[in-house]
Amino acid sequence: MTLIIFFGLGVPVTAFTFINFFTNTLQVALVGCAIGYMCGLVFEDDNIARGFSMFMTLIFMLVSGSLNIALNYPVVIDQLQYVSPNRYSVETFFRVLSDGQQYPTEPFKIDQQMIIEFLGFNFGINKCHIYLGALFGLFMTIGWVAIVVKNWKF
Numbered sequence: 619m620t621l622i623i624f625f626g627l628g629v630p631v632t633a634f635t636f637i638n639f640f641t642n643t644l645q646v647a648l649v650g651c652a653i654g655y656m657c658g659l660v661f662e663d664d665n666i667a668r669g670f671s672m673f674m675t676l677i678f679m680l681v682s683g684s685l686n687i688a689l690n691y692p693v694v695i696d697q698l699q700y701v702s703p704n705r706y707s708v709e710t711f712f713r714v715l716s717d718g719q720q721y722p723t724e725p726f727k728i729d730q731q732m733i734i735e736f737l738g739f740n741f742g743i744n745k746c747h748i749y750l751g752a753l754f755g756l757f758m759t760i761g762w763v764a765i766v767v768k769n770w771k772f
Contacts, residue, residue, distance in 0.1 A: 627715065635714050638743055642710040645750040649703040650675075652757035659764040678702040683709070688738035703753050706746040709739040 620643050629635055654671055661667040679685070681695055682704035691699065699705045713734070721728040734740075741749070 629715055630717070635717060638710060638714045638747075641747060642707055642714070642750075645747065645754065646703060646707045649750055649754045649757065652754050652761070653703075656757045656761040656764070659761040659768075678704045681705060682707070683737060683739065687736070689736075690738075701753070703750055706741065706749045706753075709741055710743050710746045712737070712739060713743050 620640055624636060624639050625631070629639070653674060657667040657671040657674075658664070661670060677698065678701075681691065681699040681702050682688075683699065684704070688699060688705070713730075716730050716733065721730070721733075
């Protein structure tokens, strides 16, 4: 699926763009699995686990910067974007897909860096990959803690 999407988008095919696109899709899938794992272990009722997982996913999507500009959030929502795996994924996808693209030069010069600053994507690809890995570890750890607490012998 990743290969079909990558080559179907018409992105300049380089090792850098392909590896970052592929690893980003892989990391997002793993973080999603970790969120499902965590919710399944924290809640006894599977309907509550699915509902909470969907709620988290919706909040993460809203604060990712894909639907609006990440710099314009109120203070509380601004902090939520830093625990959203979608935020790091959107930045990585944008940087990979916009790399080497041609932008209009009239009536004023636009380049990738101007758009990135305007959207508030200020981490860079490497940090986004690191933060996605850290969020995977965080959600897996919360799931493991739930197992330990539920099986604790008092």
